[in-house]
Amino acid sequence: MFAAVAAAGGYLLIAIPNVEAFTVALFLAGWALGLGSGTAAATVAAVLYFGFNPQGGFFPPLLIAQIVGAIAAPVAGAALRKLQPQKTALQIYLIIAAFIVTLWFDILTNLAFPLTAGFDARGVIATLIAGIPFAVIHIGSNILIFALLAPSLIELLKSHRF
Numbered sequence: 001m002f003a004a005v006a007a008a009g010g011y012l013l014i015a016i017p018n019v020e021a022f023t024v025a026l027f028l029a030g031w032a033l034g035l036g037s038g039t040a041a042a043t044v045a046a047v048l049y050f051g052f053n054p055q056g057g058f059f060p061p062l063l064i065a066q067i068v069g070a071i072a073a074p075v076a077g078a079a080l081r082k083l084q085p086q087k088t089a090l091q092i093y094l095i096i097a098a099f100i101v102t103l104w105f106d107i108l109t110n111l112a113f114p115l116t117a118g119f120d121a122r123g124v125i126a127t128l129i130a131g132i133p134f135a136v137i138h139i140g141s142n143i144l145i146f147a148l149l150a151p152s153l154i155e156l157l158k159s160h161r162f
Helices: 002-012 022-033 035-051 060-083 087-116 121-130 132-159
Strands: none
Touching: 002 022, 002 035, 022 035, 022 060, 022 087, 022 132, 035 060, 060 087, 087 121, 087 132, 121 132
């Protein structure tokens, strides 16, 4: 269920570049299901969303980077649940988690192509620099999504005894 929600969350905002609800859904999967099942959900969701995405489909090195990058979200969700922070601290942890998992994802995915294509160090660095504006939008939007939506969704999951 979480894999399907995450993939749907990716498609939900597909018209807005670098804004997605995929990551928060995977974070919540880790929070609700724990590390093992959350990671499994992230893997399935990444294959569904990235492997069949009409805006740029299956490229094996990139897909591997996307899967590994996506797995960070449920890892963070499972870790945050173990911490059980109070409401004020939860907001801060969510913002930090959104920043870290999105940065990790962006670095991995921005490295996948130039390394696979055999770029030299200058080419890899140029690719990373060119990706900064897109990463800023991606990280900023995920911080907002995590800060505004995740607390209520966590409370909803708690009320359903997850």
